Amino acid sequence: MKFKYLLYLYILLGIIEIFLVGFQINFSIYLRPICVVLIYSFYVVNVKRHNYFLLFYLTCELINEVFFLIDFSKYFILVLTCYSLATFSMLYHIWPVVKRANFKTGWGDLLRPFLGLLGILFIFWELIFLVFKNLPDYYVFFPALTALLSWIFFCSIIPAKNKHPDNFALYFIGGSMAVMAPTMFIYEFLWSSSIVLYFSLTSMLLLKIFLVWYLINLDKILNCKEEYF
Template identity: 30%
Template sequence: MKPIKYWYLAIVSCLCYILVSELKIEWGFYLKPVYFIFFYAYYYSSTKKHNITLIVFHLSSLIAEIFFLLDLNLFFDEVLYFYMIAVFAMFLFFAPILKIRSQKITKEMLLEPVLGVLFAAYLIIHLLAVFYESVPNKSLFLIGGILLFIFTAVCSLIPLRHRSPHNYKTYIIAAALLIECITGFIHYYSLSIPIILSLLNIAICFHKAAATSYFVDVHNALNDQKDYI
């Protein structure tokens, strides 16, 4: 089967997951492995290679999301630990990109990434301040917030260092994860309404789709590094 067909199947699975989760959250759990399988099939059919880092990213984030939606307070530590594994898997994936020689960075190029990082820092600090007293493990919550900021900063650094046309996807990856975290905490601790849950699930799907697509783009581009110089 052609890669694009696996991609369409993954997107359809994501849409079904969002719709089914509106009816009952637990029903959506059965569709999470489905879109993971299709996303990974898309990666493999596109590159003809397996990728342990991508598997670890998808599985750890999938487990974190299930624990999150089951009962964040009860499984708070598990959610944060699996979330950290997923983030470190992305850092491992980013390492070869960051090692490639950087393009010349001018002052004009810094404005948008710096503003983006500052805005992300504001949102993360606000998230920590609002929900600090509600979470059961405050130190782990702070560590998770710091890691989220570092991840956002790295995602903003990559397009600044390299001119590959695919690097805009790192902004989507960072933004989707940020929205996922914010809407998740709002849904559990503050405002448990359907629209917040929908935004959370949409962010989850955008995050997975952008990350998988970027894994394929980077695999192809690293075979021809002139795209990154």
């Protein structure tokens, strides 16, 4: 990939952001738009075109993260609305890969992803019972939960049915999402520990790195002439 210094600078500023949250949250928030510019620029210089769905995703995630840090409970509707829009918008990118995957045969390959997904569902189910009574708004919560589970489902199923090596990144993308969303709720409503917050912020950072890396390689995956199904 070209212009890797943009990615390295993004990672450096992302680490500084996470470090500063415990000391100077305002300065940490000011760095976040710069990080969005860096990671989007890294994508554009590699694929040589703009991607307005990705830009929309990064903007929604920026709003989501900033207002989560300011006051998650106060801006609960805004945060979860942006999260839902961002997550559903990413399905646009992976849908061509989904359509090429063969879901009619070899369901034995899906056993591990389904077991993993069931495990995640169990954890989410228990977490919902713990935080549900404290949620400021129930109506926006369920679309956000649907977006989360849909994204994790596709990130788990696609690599099992399309074994292109670059699809392995979807496991990291889905895993980062599976960590990010619950830790946001745990930190706000159950255990306001800096450790939980750092886990959440680190997963946000890793999610964007793996996602942009995957999207840069998406054309190569779709145009690959080898059979990976």
